[in-house]
Amino acid sequence: MSSPMDIPPDLIGQSGLYNSADPLLRRLRLEASSGNSINNLSKYFHEKEILVLYAGSEYGENNIRSFHRDLTTFAQKHRSASVIYVSTDVLPQQAERVLNGKPWLRMTFFDNSDFAPVGEPEDKNWSVGLEEVNRGEEFLQAGEVEMGIEKIEFGQEENENDYVRPLSRAGLTILMNVFTTPSISVYHIPTHSFLAKNVKMSSFAPENVEKNYTIWKGGETTSVSTSDVISRMKWTLILLVLAILYHLAIRFGGEQYDLIPKIMNGMNWRNTVKR
Template sequence: MTSDGASALRARNVSFSPTQDYIQLADAPEDAPLPAASASRPSSETGSPKKSALKPGRQAPLPPAGHYQHPDPLVRRLRLVDAKGNPVNLKQELRETKLLLFYFGSQWNAQFSKGCGALVTDVSRAYPHELKTVYVSVDTHEKHFKDATANRPWLAMAWADGSSEPEEDQTGDDAPPSPTESFLLAGDDDLDESVVAADASGTSYVRPFSRVYMADKLDVLMTPTLAVYHLPTRKFLDTNVRQSRLRPMRLEKTMDIWLRGEPSPSINLVDAMYTVPWTVAMIVAALIYLVVRLLVGEQASVPSLVARFT
C-alpha cells in the first residue's frame, strides 16, 4: 500500500463509523423503548432551558458512583477501564494524578515497541503517579482495541459507547456490544454542561463522552495524536503534542513545564529535526554551502569541486 493510501485509511478510520439519530428521552412516549445511546438536542422553538438529557425514572440503571463521580468536569465524563478491562474508580485511580495524556491510536500505529507507542509507554512507566495515559481507540473492531489496551501501562476509554457501529463483516459475537449508558456522540449537544458547571463536587450523574465525541472535541484528524490535560487548572495544555517532547533527553523538561500548568514551547529546530529530518538536513546543508561560497568564492562552487575531483 502506498503512503497516500495508508494516510487515507488512517483519516477515514478516525471518523469511526456514521452516527445515527436517536429520539430524545425526555420527549419520547412513556411506552417507547430505551435506546442504548441518544443524541438529545435542545428545541430552538420552545427555548427550553438546558437540563439533564435523562428523564428521571426512565433511564437505565446508573453505574456505580465511583465510575462517574469526580470533581473535575472532564474526568467525570469519562468511562475508563484498566489494562484488564475492568471499570476504573475515578477518584481512587486518579487521586495523585496531575496530568492526563490522551493517546488517540488505531491499528495503523499499533506497534507499541517503537515510535509513538514506545514513547508513551516510557512516559507512563516513568511517571506512574503524576501522569495517567488514557488510550482512545479510533478503530472499528474490538479486537484492535483489546490488542492496544491489554496489559498496557495505561487506562482506556471504554469500548462499548456507541462510537463504532457494526460493519458488514461484523455479526453475532463480533458485533460491537451495546452501550449501557447514553453516551454523547460526535455532533451531539451537551445538555448537561450547565449541570456540570453547577455541581462543583461532581456527584450528580451526567451523560458521559464517547470515544468519537472526544475525537471530535479535540479535532483529531489522524493517529497517533496526543493531548495533555492539566487537572489542577482543568484545561488542555496541548492538543497535538509533538513526539519529540517525549524523547528521553527532553522528557524531564517537558514534564516540568506541564506540571506547572504551562503549554509546550513553540516548535524549534529539535522538533523540526524529529518531524522532517531529511528536509531540515537539506536546508542546513544548503545554508552551509552558501556560507562557504561567500567566504571562499568561486573555487568552492559545485562545478569547481566536481572538476577538481574528476
C-alpha cells in the same frame, strides 16, 4: 454546562462511581490495562495531575512502536500522570492488539462510537462492536459535541453529585481536535483544562519528556502559540515589512525612492578612489 440527568437504571445505587468535580474525568468510562473498570474516579485519580489522551488505531501502529515505548516508560515513571488510550478502531480486537502489553488506561470500547471503518476489516460483521453499550448509558457522540448540543465548560469545577452523560471515544476526539491518528492531547486536572492538543510524539522522547512534564505539571502549555512564532521571527518579519514598504514607495513614488542602486554606486565609487 450540561444539565443533570436521571441516573440510568443500570447505575442506580452506583452513581457515586463517577463522582468527580473535574468536567472531563467525570465523563470518562475507563478501564485499567487488565480490562477491569475503574470503579472510583475520585479515589483512583486523587493524586493525579496530568492526563495524556492518546487517540490511536491499529492502522499504522507498526510505524510508531518507538513512540509506544516512550509512552509506556512515561506512564511507568510518572505516578502523577495517566496515559489514556482512545481507540478509533471499529473492532474491539483491533484495540486489544494495540493495547497488548501496554500499562495504559483505556476508554471503554462499547460506547456506540460511530467511527467509519478504515479499509475493510477482516471481520465482515464489524458493526457488532457498535451495538453493545456499557452499563446502559447514553454516551455523548461526536455530532452532539461538535454541534454544542451538550456543552462542556472547562476551567472550572462541576457539581460532582450530578449525573451527566459520559463521553464516547468519538465524542472525546472532537474535544481533542483529532484530524488523524496518532493524536495526543495533554489535560491538567488541577486547572480542569486542556494544556495542549496535537502534541508531537517527540515530546515523549527521552531527551524531551522530563522538561515537558515539568512544564505540564506547572499548568503551562508546550504548544507553539502565534505569539511565540511572531517573537521568534520578529526580525524576519520586520525586514519583510520594510521590503514591502520599499517596493510600494518605488511603485507609487517614482524612481527617486529607489535608493539601493544609489547607495551601491556610492560604495563602488569610494572603493575606486581608494585604489
